[in-house]
Amino acid sequence: MIRRIAPLAVTVAALALPACGGDDDADLTIYSGRNEELAGELIERFEREGDLQVDVRYGDSAELAATIAEEGDNSPADVFFSQDAGALGAVEDTLSSMPRSVLDAVPDRFRDPRGRWVGASGRARVIAYNTDKFEESEVPDSVFDLTDKRWRGRVGIPPPNASFQAFVSAMRLEVGEKRTREWLEGMRDNDAQLYDNNIQTVEAIGRGEIDLGLVNHYYLYELKREDPGLAVANHFLRRGDPGSLVNAAGVGILKTTDDQDNAERFARFLVSKGAQRYFAEKTFEYPLIEGVQPPGGLPRLEELIGPQAELGRLGNQLRSTLRLLDEVGFTT
């Protein structure tokens, strides 16, 4: 008897199991280009406070933007929480208008001029360097110095990272296509070391594998919390240098969402005092709303002068920036 039932039971179980992993039983589906390490706790807090069931799909921001574009009307995502403004801008046609109150919470320069995405936290591009090997005065003030032979094989960059891509977009807008390509080729020929993301780059500097890295400012502090002895520090670049871009992580709501209320609730949550304090205290980013203190020990946001490019213009550049990175050989 058991012999006869066993195969049947297995069949039923096999067919039933996949079916029970329902597709959209969540109250909100977030595509997060911010990694789980930094954003996971914040999203959990949102879940708890709103008593909501949230599904998160983590990935690189540009990858998720491309996924949203590929999915088109079928996208299961309700909101796109991006590492940088460029990836949001790249899919701005698929985003609906943000509520006015959410947009107005942050300064003009950190939101889409047409109101389809809003910045949640600010970050600056820096050169992170190994403090055992260098004084800050020895670290270049411009990314254009990094193609010098002196740094051959000693500089790390994370091409899949959206913030790096945004920096390249800003450089293209600032100094033009030709010089940007020359710089990228110079980096490649100078044996720049490629990493998947900012954290890996900073860790490699700490291990002494490389000397310098082009990263966002805040990863350092996250790593220092775990290893206070980490021999890495940030160097903020010369005013107006493409490598000093000030960017924003931000959020957009997809037109195709079937959870509009919860999506808006999430956007509102990100620009609330609680979340802004989380950015300042937990991830060492710049809060964007008034009345929340920025993290100590950093230059004030107003003092950081990046290249001219407005964040809202980065989105249009993403496709061609990715193509350029690919052509130069940073993708395959």
Added chain:
Amino acid sequence: MTSRRPPWPLSVLGVAAVAIVCLPLAYLMIRVAGAGPDAWGVLERPRTLSLVAKTVGLVAAVTAAAVALGVPAAWLVTRSDLPGRHFWAVALALPLVLPSYVLALALLAVSGPGGLLGIPALTGFTGAFLALTLATYPFVLLLCIAALRRADPALEEAAQGLGRTPAQVFRAVTLPLMRPAIGAGALLVALYSLSDFGVVSLMRAEALTRAVFLQYRGAFDRDPAAVLALLLVALTILVLVGEQRARSRLGSGSRGGRTVRAASVVPLGRWRGVALAFCATVAGVGLVLPVSVLVAWLVRGSPSLDGVATATLHSLLVAVAAAAVTTLAALPVAVLAARFRSRWTVALERTGYAANALPGIVAALAFVFFAARHAPAIYQSLTLLVVAYLVRFFPQALAGVTSALSRAEPRLEEASRGLGRGPAHTLATVTVPLVGPGLLAGAALVLLSTLKELPATLILRPSGFDTLATEVWTATSVTHYSQAAVPALMLCVLAAPAVWLLVVRGSRGLDPLGN
């Protein structure tokens, strides 16, 4: 074998299963055919050529090294007086419980600045080569052990009796006996390293699978990734065809009967120390080192246990579902080919093995493209994930079921039919119980592969659906290696029974190529 007409439901099920297996490749071709010239441009780049060369180089090196480790080890544990050879036979096979990317992690952890061993960082080609070799030599080992146990020792003894030295006996008799097993093992190793994604990614080694993923992830236009994926498929087919050619040229060697008595033991004499050192080194680097690293992380790093229970449950859920679904899907195809042999059933079975040419990253891409555009209902669902596993591991289940069927006596089925039982009844009461153990072995292999599978799981899983494999991956993407310890150890624990089953059963289910 009589050639009766198969009952139609069986044919429908068999054809349906093989159709699903062929779907991803077909869709990928459609997608690529519709891609613009930009996408095809990816093939003309000098970088692509060097990428192919480096991939081939890595695969060739790993295959050679895995054979170089696996063959002597198999001989030592079956034909020599190596002290504790039964222990070594198991210890040397055990790296199978470790996913190859965990091996890679361990090597990364102990090398480089700040590593335990004080050697240069094992990244790039060297690191990938080492990790893949350690992950794959057990295939060669197990197949060669099985071949040696099956081989009639009389041949070797006769050669010995004629005054040949052990070295001459090995070259003239033992090696030819092992040749089919070595060939099958080498093919498995080559296919594994060609389709590996986790190791080459962690080691940042240049290889096609990683290039496909980087291209997929790093460009807005995803057609070039599809083109590269097809290039990878083409390379895989070349390996399969090359192996077929080599096998038919060399002949299949002596299969030998079922041996009842143990082979006589070759005394190692003064080589005993060297042999022991060899076994200890291989098992040490392949098993003790990675497990120690994981345990050290566990003890020192006090990693959080958050989510491990959920991830374990998820891993088990999909692995059991994949094993069951895949085995059930392979059953009609195998029964058709074994019991209703005709030109089309044999062709159907062969087509079922086509998934061997489909690395995980390629299957994942095909399904994600297909579902995002044409099947939103199952996009990012567990159903789609399990279907992808089915496609990916169909050959493993098919080989398991086929070898099980070949062991079952068809006359018993005929007797059942003669006693008036219908075909379905006979299938349930005679065939299935007879082939049960073989089915289990095939299912165990699928279970094991699914537990460790990385690229398809990463790309196709539902949002927020973490498995042990993806937890390991997430931990490594931010280089918090110690966070990988718990899920990685959990994976080993879950994999252990399946590996045990395969090792103890003499690796008969191990050959997913249907040789």
